Amino acid sequence: MDITRRAARTINGEAKTMNESLNLALSLASGIFLGIFYFGGLWLTLKRLSQSRQPALLALASFLMRSALCLVGFYLVAGHGLEALAFCLAGFIALKFALIYRMNPPHKEVD
16 A cells, blocks of 8 residues: 555545645745745834835835745745645735734723
8 A cells, every 4th residue: 555545634525645734834834934024024124214215215125025025935835736825825814913913912991
C-alpha cells in the first residue's frame, strides 16, 4: 500500500494527503507573512510621514510597493489552487484582525 494513501485523511468526504495539508498550512503562513509585510510597512510609513519632506510621495510609493509585492505573493499562492488562495487570504485577514485587537486598548465603560 502506498504511504501517501495510508497518510490520507478525510475532510468533508474528500481524501487529503499530507502534502495537500502541508500546502494549505504553508498558504496560511504565507498570508500571515504577507500581512506582516503589508501592515508592518504601513506602520513604518506612518511613523516616517511626519519627518518626510514629501509625505504624499512617500505614502504613494509605500502603498504601490506594498500592494505590488502582496499581489505578487497572492498570485504565486494562487498557482497552487483556489483553496490555497483562500487560506492565504484567511491568514492575511486574520493577521489584520489580530493587529487591530492588539493595538486597540480595551475601552472602559462609563457609568
